[in-house]
Amino acid sequence: xxxxxxxxxxxxxxxxxxxxxxxxxxxxxxxxxxxxxxxxxxxxxxxxxxxxxxxxxxxxxxxxxxxxxxxxxxxxxxxxxxxxxxxxxxxxxxxxxxxxxxxxxxxxx
Amino acid sequence: xxxxxxxxxxxxxxxxxxxxxxxxxxxxxxxxxxxxxxxxxxxxxxxxxxxxxxxxxxxxxxxxxxxxxxxxxxxxxxxxxxxxxxxxxxxxxxxxxxxxxxxxxxxxxxxxxxxxxxxx
Numbered sequence: 001x002x003x004x005x006x007x008x009x010x011x012x013x014x015x016x017x018x019x020x021x022x023x024x025x026x027x028x029x030x031x032x033x034x035x036x037x038x039x040x041x042x043x044x045x046x047x048x049x050x051x052x053x054x055x056x057x058x059x060x061x062x063x064x065x066x067x068x069x070x071x072x073x074x075x076x077x078x079x080x081x082x083x084x085x086x087x088x089x090x091x092x093x094x095x096x097x098x099x100x101x102x103x104x105x106x107x108x109x
Numbered sequence: 110x111x112x113x114x115x116x117x118x119x120x121x122x123x124x125x126x127x128x129x130x131x132x133x134x135x136x137x138x139x140x141x142x143x144x145x146x147x148x149x150x151x152x153x154x155x156x157x158x159x160x161x162x163x164x165x166x167x168x169x170x171x172x173x174x175x176x177x178x179x180x181x182x183x184x185x186x187x188x189x190x191x192x193x194x195x196x197x198x199x200x201x202x203x204x205x206x207x208x209x210x211x212x213x214x215x216x217x218x219x220x221x222x223x224x225x226x227x228x229x
Contacts, residue, residue: 035215037154044204044219045154050211057217088154092214096168098144098156 002027002091004101012109019076021104023089028069033093036065036074039103040085048087049074076106084108111135111218113205118223121195131188131205131220139163139183142208144216145190147201147225157203158190159214173199195227 003026013019023034032052037045047056049065052072062077076083089101117129131143145157158169158179167179178191188205202224206216 033213037216039154044221045216046219047209047215047217050209050213050215056209090154090215095214096156096159097170098159098214100154100156103153 006101010105014109021074023072025070029093035090037088113220115220115223120226126193129190133186138186143188144206149201
């Protein structure tokens with residue numbers, strides 16, 4: 001099973017600034033099958049990024065993904081009020097099982 | 110528009126059973142794999158099971174293998190999760206999630222979730 005470790009657990013950022021979230025995999029994701037989701041309180045997760053860097057339909061360009069191997073990053077530029085949420089990375093490179101990271105909460109500084 | 114609506118959650122004693130349903134609409138249900146993903150209170154996401162578009166293949170999280178069974182009825186556009194021998198650690202919001210249109214195991218639509226509480 002591939003374990004995903006997200007850091008930091010909580011990130012305090014001011015609106016308009018850039019947030020950088022990390023996701024480390026316990027094994028190399030040789031097919032680059034890494035996705036990111038956003039979840040707001042009381043809501044279901046929303047797919048943001050798949051295949052490391054491809055934005056899902058309707059996702060603003062301020063969300064970008066990068067990385068390879070075992071190290072991956074989600075960058076949120078010019079944070080808007082609606083971006084404060086919990087973010088999860090997910091690997092679908094080797095499954096079952098599909099696995100998620102523990103999440104990073106982006107909060108208002 | 111795509112809609113996934115879960116039902117069947119509730120409070121159940123350890124060792125008992127529960128069946129969850131997920132009614133799908135707004136897309137061709139029989140073309141997509143479907144998943145159950147759960148989230149324990151205040152915790153992260155945990156994938157539980159997947160069923161292929163035609164119901165021919167199912168895969169499970171190790172901790173639910175032999176206790177949970179995923180199935181689907183494409184004539185009714187409905188996904189199911191039969192949960193037997195429930196344990197307190199199965200307490201969670203259970204989401205049904207659709208495989209995305211890119212053909213890989215990412216989830217582009219989710220239901221609102223149904224809460225399962227296993228407690229005596």
